[in-house]
Amino acid sequence: AQKITQTQPGMFVQEKEAVTLDCTYDTSDQSYGLFWYKQPSSGEMIFLIYQGSYDEQNATEGRYSLNFQKARKSANLVISASQLGDSAMYFCAMRGTVNSGNTPLVFGKGTRLSVIA
Amino acid sequence: SAVISQKPSRDICQRGTSLTIQCQVDSQVTMMFWYRQQPGQSLTLIATANQGSEATYESGFVIDKFPISRPNLTFSTLTVSNMSPEDSSIYLCSACRGHEQYFGPGTRLTVT
Numbered sequence: 498a499q500k501i502t503q504t505q506p507g508m509f510v511q512e513k514e515a516v517t518l519d520c521t522y523d524t525s526d527q528s529y530g531l532f533w534y535k536q537p538s539s540g541e542m543i544f545l546i547y548q549g550s551y552d553e554q555n556a557t558e559g560r561y562s563l564n565f566q567k568a569r570k571s572a573n574l575v576i577s578a579s580q581l582g583d584s585a586m587y588f589c590a591m592r593g594t595v596n597s598g599n600t601p602l603v604f605g606k607g608t609r610l611s612v613i614a
Numbered sequence: 615s616a617v618i619s620q621k622p623s624r625d626i627c628q629r630g631t632s633l634t635i636q637c638q639v640d641s642q643v644t645m646m647f648w649y650r651q652q653p654g655q656s657l658t659l660i661a662t663a664n665q666g667s668e669a670t671y672e673s674g675f676v677i678d679k680f681p682i683s684r685p686n687l688t689f690s691t692l693t694v695s696n697m698s699p700e701d702s703s704i705y706l707c708s709a710c711r712g713h714e715q716y717f718g719p720g721t722r723l724t725v726t
Contacts, residue, residue, distance in 0.1 A: 530713055532715065534717075539719075540651075540704050540719070540720045540722060541717070541719045541720060542657075542706060542708075542717035542720075544714060544715070544716060544717075547713060547714055549713065588656060588657070592715070599644055599645045599710075601645075601647045601659045601662055601708075602647075602657075602659075602708075602715055603659075604656045604657045604658075605656065606655075606656045607656050
């Protein structure tokens with residue numbers, strides 16, 4: 498079974514500053530994928546970034562980067578140069594088997610990020 | 615990225631009635647997934663829908679309450695049956711393209 502833990506129910510960050518959202522995971526799978534999603538108040542789930550368990554380099558997508566520490570089973574999301582539009586819920590998720598579209602995602606409880614002007 | 619559409623986007627329903635939510639993907643996918651997100655909560659998987667076979671339900675969800683159809687590789691429906699106020703949630707469908715998983719915009723259901 499897989500489990501995702503997000504220990505920060507809420508975070509505040511000043512506009513233009515960087516922020517790290519924590520995520521730890523537990524799995525017995527050797528091959529797995531880690532995901533981050535953003536959910537604004539509209540409710541849509543916006544895919545942000547993906548990290549495969551065998552990827553040697555940390556994933557980056559624009560202002561988003563994933564700080565992957567396999568030994569610690571952590572996959573923290575770093576948002577650089579925060580913008581007011583970054584205010585939203587952020588979910589960490591994982592799936593066993595890296596490239597299989599046949600297994601569902603397991604989600605953490607989420608972190609609500611508020612960006613302050 | 616994959617484009618997933620859902621209908622309706624929101625609805626207000628009376629208890630005891632049923633609502634069918636439609637999900638359309640812009641390309642063929644093997645599996646489609648249905649999630650529920652109760653107010654202020656995370657996403658919980660309801661079931662996995664494979665074309666040509668019965669959906670696989672997660673613990674706590676049953677076919678009589680949440681029947682699912684998957685008539686082809688781009689379309690699925692979820693019915694919320696005999697609704698009660700506890701069914702008020704956002705319902706999201708999801709599908710994979712490569713290693714990435716995308717979600718529809720969600721159906722916001724309120725049961726009165």
